[in-house]
Amino acid sequence: MAEAALAPGGPARRRRRSWVPYALLAPGLLWLAVFFVAPMVTLGSQSLQEGNVYDGYTLTGNVGIYADAVGKYWPHLLRSVGYAATATVFALLLAYPLAYFMAQKAGRWKNVLLVLVVAPFFTSFLIRTLAWRTILSDTGPVTEVAQALHLTDLLQLLHLTNNDTLLSSKFAVIAGLTYNFLPFMILPLYAALDRLDPRLVEAAGDLYASPWQAFRHVTWPLSLPGVVAGTLLTFIPAAGDFINSRLLGNTQTVMIGQVIDSQFLRVLDYPLAAALSFVLLLMILGLVTAYVRRAGTEELV
Amino acid sequence: MAEHGAGDLRLTGLTKRFGDFTAVHPLDLTIPRGSFFALLGPSGCGKTTTLRMVAGLEEPSGGTIHLGDTDVTGTRAHRRNVNTVFQSYALFPHMTVLDNVMFGLRRKGDKQAEAKAREALELVQLGQAGGRRPGQLSGGMQQRVALARALVNRPDVLLLDEPLGALDLKLRRQMQIELKRIQQEVGLTFVHVTHDQEEAMTMADHIAVMNAGRIEQLADPATLYEHPASTFVANFLGQSNLLRARVEGGARDGLVRANTEGQELLLAADSVPEGLTDLWVGVRPEKLTLGEAGGRNRLGGRVVDASFTGVATQYVVRTPWGADLVVVQQNDGSARATPGEDVTLSWEPGREFVLDAAQDDHAGLDEVAVDG
Structure with missing residues (x-):
């Protein structure tokens, strides 16, 4: 068992290795997507909307707000x-x-x-x-x-x-x-x-x-x-x-x-x-x- | 700042204590202007502490330091016209090589800083490396930058703290020769601290051998080797065969009769201190000859080890009373002995040195082994 694990990797092993970095990065990327990118987009779109809390907002592209x-x-x-x-x-x-x-x-x-x-x-x-x-x-x-x-x-x-x-x-x-x-x-x-x-x-x-x-x-x-x-x-x-x-x-x-x-x-x-x-x-x-x-x-x- | 070219460096009763530990016992030393002086000793013997006191990086517990006629004991490091080449080089990593070399001149407000720095880099054969960072240079190049950075200020005294310690053997040899050349070229006083006896002997005009905070002997390299003043010096500088002997009878024809383990020896009378009867008789390995052709003093023994090094063969010969003597025989075509062979060792009276038997014959041996 141990020897098999230590043996130099064949093609199968190399393929497996190649996705490991992405797998390790995935939780971080997911986190960034959900808690950074999504809120930024929401915030950006919110700033360009018009309306009020009771009647709801519509995106009007109101750049003048800036x-x-x-x-x-x-x-x-x-x-x-x-x-x-x-x-x-x-x-x-x-x-x-x-x-x-x-x-x-x-x-x-x-x-x-x-x-x-x-x-x-x-x-x-x-x-x-x-x-x-x-x-x-x-x-x-x-x-x-x-x-x-x-x-x-x-x-x-x-x-x-x-x-x-x-x-x-x-x-x-x-x-x-x-x-x-x-x-x-x-x-x-x-x-x-x-x-x-x-x-x-x-x-x-x-x-x-x-x-x-x-x-x-x-x-x-x-x-x-x-x-x-x-x-x-x-x-x-x-x-x-x-x-x-x-x-x-x-x-x-x-x-x-x-x-x-x-x-x-x-x-x-x-x-x-x-x-x-x-x-x-x-x-x-x-x-x-x-x-x-x-x-x-x-x-x- | 002291006047340039102030003269001799004079240490008087210089002492350093760290708490209860005395690193340097009261030390008196005069280092003549323009000489290449080495402080040689094992790790922890106080040589670096002495150097740091001269540089002003360590405050002496007692004594004075004079540069020529100026007392610099209380002068702070940056006001002393003394520069150091540090063991770690201590090059500023955020500056270019040229800026490193110009550092001292800039602080002194020298208008020609850049020209002088370039000249110093030429001197250490690094004229092309001025724009690079220290981190991009090899160890040997960094060492030369450190040397240029100190030299360029033309200090009264240049201190070198084990400057070649981090280099490999070949590079070290090369730098030894180069350092000596540069010292002769610029004519500054160099004080070189090292634990490498070969390095000290190759380069220095005068060597002070230090041990446990004291100077054991101060002499030129040949005198140190031929006439060591203590067993420590005898063992620390090169190899020594020490034979316990007793004087029997007075001098005749300039020779003194002595006895070691029942064997008669003849010693040069002028090398035996007056009134001393119990002695260590020291003979360097290369002064012993296999066979009887070497001279009038003869000792028998059996070869227990022979190692051929090309230029010479080194033998270990065990005497009947169990002492191991080292013999180096030049590869001059004479017959070589083999282990197990009974041989006679011989040497001519006067080629030995004589020390007081009260001293420890193993002094200085351990340190050599440690430094490797």
Whole structure:
């Protein structure tokens, strides 16, 4: 039996082998067809329909809805991109030193720190965002310290808050986004920096590079794949987020995700919601393509 | 940065401790400017740590490092005019070969960085490879890029940390000759760390043999080989036959009479340290001759092993008291012995070296076996 199984395959065996990859791919392809391609087509067709929930919709090819959607909600689209970009930058600034420390210096604490980074995922996204309401509450210690240090005045000056409290402001929304997507920044950065050979940094120092120059010319470029992956994993979901601005923001911080959410579930204007979803999708796709192109040419540094 | 061409490299009482472990015991060493100096020793003897302290990559626990008259002990690595060729090469994978070589010059703000880098690549015969990435090069080529990257800066001292360790034997031989040629061409001080005694002897003008954080002997290759100062050096550099002997009677005609296991030996008086009576008498395998033609000292034994290597035949001869002696006989047309044959070994007084019997005759043997 065993010998027969190990024997070099004849034509029958070769034929059997050839369908194995397709068989293995089939569940994934089926998944993509049912849960990605089909919804996209439905969403696209929905955006070009007219009617209402009670009388039903008919496909009329109403392309004008896209112009309406952008015309009406461009501030929300821009705001979403702006908040997401800001949160991504802050997440990068926070995550890079942490990931570097974990990967290069933590030694046996490495795994403990990794668990700590992942630990927040054990609680719901919603609960953690709600917790920020408590953290930033008007009478909480964080607000009091910020007031004592006049950080609230600074935030007001920067138009990130409207009064001397922290909650219900741009600041709170961006802080919430930064916090929620931070692990998605840390993990790819960690993976990239873990692969960095410390002897290369040493060699840079030996070749007259100051610590800063060694970082700029060796560590940073070698960690770029992690930076690109981390920023994408942070920026893309943050741009479509609708929880943080609802729970931590005010009426002036409404993001596009919130608009889509309410158009779909409260206003029940399905075509507009679908059109907005597509606009957001194309916008993110465009930005990401431009970014990856630029990062890929190494001229980023 | 230190002035260029600062002069000799001087280590004074240089020490390195890691916790309770002393990697380098207080070390005094002067490496003359422009010399090719080798630090030779088994793994873990402290040679790489010493090198890293000179490079500024490791902070000494004590002592000082001078380049000429400048004390560089506290100077950080990037401010020292010292460059290293790392064992792993440590080439920057995201840069082209040319950018790698220009790296040091760029940091110093050299205007002719590119021209100098191209020249350095020519020197290591890689003029055509400038636009390629290190990952696209073979091990030997990467090694030469690493060398060019360090050389191009014209450092006061060039440190080489087992630079040929990752290469195969043939390539290593070739690179040894090339390194020596380049060193003579550019005239920089080279400090070469290696565990390969042959490599050290081929290339270096001076060799410091290190063992357990200390320098056992510092000399030119011929002196190290002919007159090792310790059993460690005798065993680590080449093969040695060590015979336990006792001095009997004083010197006459420049010779001293000694006795090993009942056999009389004559030793050159000037090689026997004053007042020493218990000795190790060391004879290198190629200085022993099968038969009585070799000289006045004679030992009997039986051939237990003979291996023909083409240029020579290596015999293992067991003495009546059970010691195995290695003999190498050149393939000069003389008759070859066969295993089981009783033979006489002979050598002329003065071709041996003499060491204190208090030393361990197996020192340095294990390390040789490990390094393979």
